[in-house]
Amino acid sequence: MKKILLINNHDLLLQHTLDFATRIAVDEKATLFGLFVGNLKNDDDENNVLSSATGLNNDDYSEGKNLNEKPEHEKTNPERFADRCSSLKVPYKIHTIHNNFLRALVDQSAFADVIICDAESAPSQYSIKTLIASAHCPVLLVNKDYKQTDHIIFAYDDNISSSIHAVKIFTYLFPSLHYLPAHFVSVVPENVIGIQYEDLIREWLSLYFSSAEILIVKGDSKEELSNIINAYSNPVVIMGSFGRSLLSRFFKESLAQPILENTNAPIFIAHD
Numbered sequence: 001m002k003k004i005l006l007i008n009n010h011d012l013l014l015q016h017t018l019d020f021a022t023r024i025a026v027d028e029k030a031t032l033f034g035l036f037v038g039n040l041k042n043d044d045d046e047n048n049v050l051s052s053a054t055g056l057n058n059d060d061y062s063e064g065k066n067l068n069e070k071p072e073h074e075k076t077n078p079e080r081f082a083d084r085c086s087s088l089k090v091p092y093k094i095h096t097i098h099n100n101f102l103r104a105l106v107d108q109s110a111f112a113d114v115i116i117c118d119a120e121s122a123p124s125q126y127s128i129k130t131l132i133a134s135a136h137c138p139v140l141l142v143n144k145d146y147k148q149t150d151h152i153i154f155a156y157d158d159n160i161s162s163s164i165h166a167v168k169i170f171t172y173l174f175p176s177l178h179y180l181p182a183h184f185v186s187v188v189p190e191n192v193i194g195i196q197y198e199d200l201i202r203e204w205l206s207l208y209f210s211s212a213e214i215l216i217v218k219g220d221s222k223e224e225l226s227n228i229i230n231a232y233s234n235p236v237v238i239m240g241s242f243g244r245s246l247l248s249r250f251f252k253e254s255l256a257q258p259i260l261e262n263t264n265a266p267i268f269i270a271h272d
């Protein structure tokens with residue numbers, strides 16, 4: 001992984017998302033792009049495009065030069081972002097977007113490896129669901145109580161297309177996390193004996209994770225998966241979605257919403 005997009009509100013720099021993003025950037029030797037949302041204008045006119053393909057004006061772009069000259073109490077959130085990145089020797093760039101934010105973000109996502117954002121708050125022109133549906137790269141939602149990552153939980157719903165795609169994308173993007181214990185979890189109905197492709201899954205996981213297990217639990221998936229996640233210290237959860245056209249179904253029927261509500265785990269979502 002080389003390019004991480006971190007979404008921030010210009011008036012609020014969230015410490016938990018910054019901690020997560022800078023830690024990943026350090027581990028993966030990636031560049032962190034801070035996208036700061038300014039005073040957004042409600043503009044749905046598709047003919048009103050911004051001055052560049054990325055939706056950013058030249059005046060809104062900075063590589064961090066001359067950002068650290070003010071006293072700490074006078075610094076803006078982009079400057080604080082720059083300070084944190086500089087202190088950790090994380091390469092960074094800063095973008096400030098004042099209108100057409102979602103369009104600009106979607107354009108940028110086509111040339112990024114992952115988007116990191118807060119699991120709850122969002123700038124006024126997009127929702128989390130819209131972001132996941134529209135983005136051209138995976139989205140990592142970080143809970144406000146995030147501290148660190150100690151376990152990896154792959155949530156498998158027996159949909160080989162979406163679930164395995166998400167597992168593979170996460171594994172390829174985060175090689176620095178391969179040393180962590182990995183738990184491949186599937187919650188099945190009482191009358192189901194096992195899961196499809198269990199031998200192939202076990203074989204593949206062992207090539208990347210030295211400590212990996214397949215855990216099959218019977219019961220209600222929304223309740224049981226949250227219980228499993230809460231049983232591990234500081235896990236990150238990896239999930240697939242049902243594709244762009246079915247994101248509404250994804251949030252109604254999948255496990256994402258109860259995980260966000262009932263656990264502190266960040267969620268990595270990739271649609272195929």
